[in-house]
Amino acid sequence: MEFFRLLSRGAKLDNADAFGRKKTEDKKSDAERIVRELDFFHTKTASEKKSSEDGEITKRERKPQAKIESTIPHRKSNIRGSDIPQPLASFEELATRFEVSQQLLGRVRFNTPTQIQAEVIPGIMHDRDILACAPTGSGKTLAYVLPLVQLVQKINEEKKTGNVKALILVPTKELATQVLEQFTLLTAGGRAGVKANILTKSLLARLTSSANGAAEKTKPGDVLVATPLRLVRALDAIELEGLRHLVLDEADRLFDTTFAEQTDQILGAIRKQQQDSLQKTFLSATIPSSVETLALGLMVDPLRVLISPGRAAATVDQRLVFAGTEAGKLLAVRQMVQAGELPPPALIFVQSVERANALMHELVYDGVNVDVIHGERTESQRRAVVERFKKAEVWVLICTDVFARGIDVHGVNVVINYDVPQSAQAYIHRIGRTGRAGRTGKAFTLFTKDDIEAVKIVVNVMRESGCKVEDWMMRMGKADKQMKKQLKRKPSEREEIGTQVKKLKAVEDKKRKEKKAKREEERLKKTEKKKKKKQKDAENEQKDADEEEL
Numbered sequence: 001m002e003f004f005r006l007l008s009r010g011a012k013l014d015n016a017d018a019f020g021r022k023k024t025e026d027k028k029s030d031a032e033r034i035v036r037e038l039d040f041f042h043t044k045t046a047s048e049k050k051s052s053e054d055g056e057i058t059k060r061e062r063k064p065q066a067k068i069e070s071t072i073p074h075r076k077s078n079i080r081g082s083d084i085p086q087p088l089a090s091f092e093e094l095a096t097r098f099e100v101s102q103q104l105l106g107r108v109r110f111n112t113p114t115q116i117q118a119e120v121i122p123g124i125m126h127d128r129d130i131l132a133c134a135p136t137g138s139g140k141t142l143a144y145v146l147p148l149v150q151l152v153q154k155i156n157e158e159k160k161t162g163n164v165k166a167l168i169l170v171p172t173k174e175l176a177t178q179v180l181e182q183f184t185l186l187t188a189g190g191r192a193g194v195k196a197n198i199l200t201k202s203l204l205a206r207l208t209s210s211a212n213g214a215a216e217k218t219k220p221g222d223v224l225v226a227t228p229l230r231l232v233r234a235l236d237a238i239e240l241e242g243l244r245h246l247v248l249d250e251a252d253r254l255f256d257t258t259f260a261e262q263t264d265q266i267l268g269a270i271r272k273q274q275q276d277s278l279q280k281t282f283l284s285a286t287i288p289s290s291v292e293t294l295a296l297g298l299m300v301d302p303l304r305v306l307i308s309p310g311r312a313a314a315t316v317d318q319r320l321v322f323a324g325t326e327a328g329k330l331l332a333v334r335q336m337v338q339a340g341e342l343p344p345p346a347l348i349f350v351q352s353v354e355r356a357n358a359l360m361h362e363l364v365y366d367g368v369n370v371d372v373i374h375g376e377r378t379e380s381q382r383r384a385v386v387e388r389f390k391k392a393e394v395w396v397l398i399c400t401d402v403f404a405r406g407i408d409v410h411g412v413n414v415v416i417n418y419d420v421p422q423s424a425q426a427y428i429h430r431i432g433r434t435g436r437a438g439r440t441g442k443a444f445t446l447f448t449k450d451d452i453e454a455v456k457i458v459v460n461v462m463r464e465s466g467c468k469v470e471d472w473m474m475r476m477g478k479a480d481k482q483m484k485k486q487l488k489r490k491p492s493e494r495e496e497i498g499t500q501v502k503k504l505k506a507v508e509d510k511k512r513k514e515k516k517a518k519r520e521e522e523r524l525k526k527t528e529k530k531k532k533k534k535q536k537d538a539e540n541e542q543k544d545a546d547e548e549e550l
């Protein structure tokens with residue numbers, strides 16, 4: 001049973017009303033009921049999987065459901081599931097425990113695994129399904145890229161088919177590029193016997209013509225990194241038989257309303273074509289309980305790794321700034337620029353494309369080295385902007401939520417939420433663009449008197465993350481549930497950015513036009529005067545000539 005059909009009956013908890021669900025229904029019991037019905041990957045029949053630690057091959061019967069059997073409370077992370085593998089103390093340990101080659105280990109640029117890597121890497125090496133939640137910037141990408149390179153290398157050594165062995169699904173093209181970069185690094189650009197590709201427009205075209213017999217055979221690569229919409233278009237052209245690993249990076253985003261239908265189609269196609277058992281890894285810095293229930297329902301005997309769930313990265317210093325009005329927000333940003341409180345690289349998040357463009361015009365007017373990224377820019381424009389931002393050719397990047405997830409730009413110092421984000425998840429991901437990989441960063445959220453409800457959500461995250469919360473913030477109370485849903489669905493209505501400036505400009509323009517008209521009038525008068533004088537002179541000359549003749 002496809003999860004989308006089930007979702008449309010009620011498990012799409014974040015946007016339940018859009019699916020016609022009664023508001024009063026109990027989310028949790030609904031999701032649990034759906035999970036009971038779900039058998040997406042036919043996992044209820046016991047399947048045997050290989051597991052190899054210390055070179056030893058063991059056979060294990062996989063269990064059908066998300067059964068929490070043990071927890072290890074002494075670990076800093078909260079990891080649950082049966083037969084929990086030992087965490088990884090060092091990358092070197094991979095050589096002895098899982099026969100990972102020194103060449104591959106040599107390409108890892110770090111000495112010690114992060115907490116999430118310590119748990120997820122052995123989990124994937126043991127062929128376990130994993131649901132992982134860990135803060136932004138904690139190294140979740142390497143946690144799956146490293147073991148997958150090793151495992152796919154092994155598969156290729158045994159039998160090279162050219163089919164996809166590992167599929168990585170991500171919500172944006174920028175994130176896909178970033179993930180591919182990690183694969184490229186660890187596979188030495190494909191020289192290590194594993195070829196990774198992004199599903200680009202041109203690869204999609206080649207795959208489609210090759211499937212239609214119109215062009216020579218094209219293979220997608222051993223590892224394919226794709227965004228949902230493009231992958232849906234490629235489904236008929238890709239052989240998924242032999243697919244052994246599936247990763248949903250930013251899993252909660254892939255299950256939300258924007259992508260749910262496409263993710264469902266992809267999972268349906270995998271189920272149809274893929275014969276062997278499939279190892280699944282779902283990760284995000286935010287996994288709401290509804291998504292957790294749903295994800296666990298798609299897994300077999302999963303490991304659930306929860307590191308500071310629902311919290312923003314502890315390395316981000318979070319501040320709230322009351323700006324009074326929309327015009328006050330612009331003024332606040334201008335003051336920050338002048339006071340040097342926006343050391344580059346910096347990101348400014350707004351809630352819409354129009355607002356991103358408007359804010360950019362304002363800051364360009366002030367001489368700030370700024371650019372903009374949003375969903376209405378072309379793919380090549382987006383790529384170029386990210387490149388320029390990474391090279392510090394752009395100091396301040398204004399973005400919509402397209403840039404909020406997964407993007408890892410070295411050393412972003414400050415994130416400004418020019419518009420208060422619409423959910424706790426959006427807030428956590430946006431501010432997580434700074435304070436990454438152990439570095440510190442600052443996040444400012446500007447708000448007006450109309451943002452009080454949305455700010456309550458931010459205050460709650462701040463409190464949960466252990467941030468200093470002032471008394472006045474505590475007195476705001478909790479956000480209303482209904483309000484939260486409403487906010488998630490639709491951003492707040494706001495006065496246009498730069499309205500005040502526009503008014504001033506309009507007055508100036510009017511004055512300028514009046515001056516110009518006056519100058520023109522004077523010029524015309526002068527010309528007329530000159531003309532008349534010329535005419536008079538000519539008449540006088542004629543008169544003189546006539547008199548001389550007489």
Ligand SMILES: Nc1ncnc2c1ncn2[C@@H]1O[C@H](COP(=O)(O)OP(=O)(O)OP(=O)(O)O)[C@@H](O)[C@H]1O
Binds near residue numbers: 141408436
């Ligand atoms: N073991 C490690 N030690 C130090 N730095 C690391 C380690 N592993 C990864 N990093 C670095 O940490 C940064 C963040 O990693 P990554 O982008 O994978 O984070 P993430 O957890 O996926 O974040 P997000 O939730 O925002 O997507 C990257 O620059 C990466 O190179």
